[in-house]
Amino acid sequence: MEKDKIKTSEFLIQSLATGVICFMACQTGFVMAWPSYTVANFMSNETVLSRPMSSIDISLLGSLPNVGGLLASPFCGYAFNTFGRKYATMFFGLPYVVGWVMVTLTTDVTWVLVAMAIAGVGIAGQNVSLIYISEIAHDSIRGGLTACSASGFFLGILISYTLGGYLSYMQVVYTHLTLAALTILLIGLLPESPVFLVLVGKEKEAAKSISFYRRVSVTSKAVEAEISKIKLQLDPRLEKMLEAENDVEMTDMLMEKKLEIEAAQPSESAWSSFKKSKSSRRALITVLIIMGATILMGCVVLQVYAEPLFKEAVPTMPSNQCAIFLALDFLIASLLCVVLIDKFGRKFLLIVTSSASGVCTVLLGAQLQFHWAPAWFTVLLIYLFSFVYTVGCAVIPFVLASEVFLPEVRSFCNSIVMAFTWIYTFITLIIFNPLVEAVGLGPVFYFFSVVCFLGAIYSHYCVPETKGLSADEIQVLFLKNRRQSIHK
Template structure:
């Protein structure tokens, strides 16, 4: 908590974070691209061999999610085998390959294949938060790990802007160039010191810490942080936590850490670790609440709602303004999350989202306010949502797990996210047809309030804490 962070270290960690988080921007490109190519692909303006059918358009918008779901288990296998850096570079390749194919082909099937294959890159998103959290100092970890969400919105906004300014092929070439640039940027930064220590490459771990902290390899700061990492990898740590032994034991452990890291498989350690299972439950619960608050469904209906509320505004401009709204909220979140903490931000924004859901539901059901008020609610809800509840679960994913299970648990969380997104999109239209659009948002409001209550009373505060200090917070306290 009293940790001093040099300005040069903040700069290097920030630049490295921006490079790593660019993977999320590449994902934003893929998600934005179908929205402004729809008119090209479905009319006689098409650059392909034929016009796309309604089925093709549906696949164009959804195949990325299938690729992401399939790519996430691969991420879990690679992240602890070849490292954070090389895994991140590897998951940039699907984007390079996909945009290369799209730039040459006129085949509808190859375009759909490319969008599906790009989803494998999206499946590597768990790497970015893990990598960033392991190179960041505790005092700025929240702000830096939240940049993965900002990176996605930057990609979304940049792609929307390109779509309104450049021709089809020039947009594709820019996306391809940015994908190549992402891989080149990662070559300039160091591997995670936590991964290097996990592989017993202590000298390289010390060099990595020196690079990110902007100090000499033999400095006191590097020695202290390396000792802290080794303590987190100590096979006795979890046993001490679960036994709830005297605090003096933890102090002795810190002073004389074991030299041998754990060798058991990650899944076995997860099954026996009470703190890891508690942290995983908290992360998945927060993710589930975040998804079922209705933001994804609101995006589905955003265009028709905007057409009704502001019919004089072009749909592309509405999309750009919505992306700006998302990005502004994410940037504000990055600036305040280490000041106000995860718990408070999650609680306040969840309750606020519940109130906005009630306002939107009643407006859609009774039309008690002018149409422009509908647009105001959408923008206000989107800002509040991305200010807290959309970001906090990803920050928690990056910081609450011990190094031994960080890759595995992050990947499990991402798999749950893909599945829950799919469940929401599959069930949304039938629910709307049965109870109506307005009443559906009342359900989202209930979920939002549940999320706020859970956060206030059961979600631990992890602001500024090291991972070993976080573990006891997720363990059941004995009477």
């Protein structure tokens, strides 16, 4: 089936809407970056708080947002399927506002920690909000627009670090609060996802949404075709028909047929639909493996360990300046991913960046163990590894999670993926220090390099290419046996 090309006006409005939704990711960046440059003040005797924070308090300050995110993840799927993609995204913007309001009103250490935990609830919703982007984006640019969420996150970190270097404590907090409230207001101006509207039987509203995002008349044939396409993806018979033929040509034929289905809320729960969907189960396993592998590649712990490494390698450079440069490195790499992901595909970028990350971690491990190069080379390797990793490995698992599942189980499966993301991150961080104490920092990075190369091999053999494909076409890839998928 020949793919329709995206119009300029359609590209612009979808990009603008994506920018608004990705402003949520900026809020996550604010929450994650804020503790790093407030720690010195919080621990000093001249702290703005009621008392200096202890080392345990500081650990909680950085970790409690993750706890809030983990606890909220199981409820994200329900919220996005019940309230809709738009209103659920707005709802999960509220914890950011509440968190910053609490910080402005209290100097009590306990309440500041509670505020950060509450803000973590917003992080869980922000991650699942990628569904919203994937459902309003044209297939040809879906990957790039979804990847913009990572750019929003790194932009938030960069902005927060920069503000922390030039504004006072309360000025930073008030700025973060204002931007959090503005985010909710801006998202409120966007139409709901047409996929969700069809899912709950609101076809007229879905037609208006498609008209807005596709920049066509609400009565045009293009709107009618898009609704038929969404209905096809929601048809419970779809997977059986695709599995019977197990061929993309079957998908093309089905797309030409106007299947009559009930455009009402499904009587089955997402869990029931998931149990019956072989393609969704296979897709979930694939995404969980890729997500676990990319987290275990070591960039998470490198960020934690970057400050002491920077101090050792470039002691004359202020730590805040190093952090700003690192955030800028991440941001530029994520923007490059936005440009490349729909040109070269998810699979290709995963293979290349996993392999390149493996090379970087081997070199970094050898440098940390043997110091065979000047100290500045350590800094160069940190920036290089961070850049290469972010171009693909850091972003693509989240893109896959937002696009490989059928609409009726998409929110449910994303909640599972995000919950496992928190678990993977926790495991990686919790085993890092014991491993360093047992074998040394350098050899730990050799372990990371092994994971990188294994991730590249798995991506080559087991991850199907989803570039430019619609949801029903993606299901065909997961319904094929492994040998067929390898040659895809």
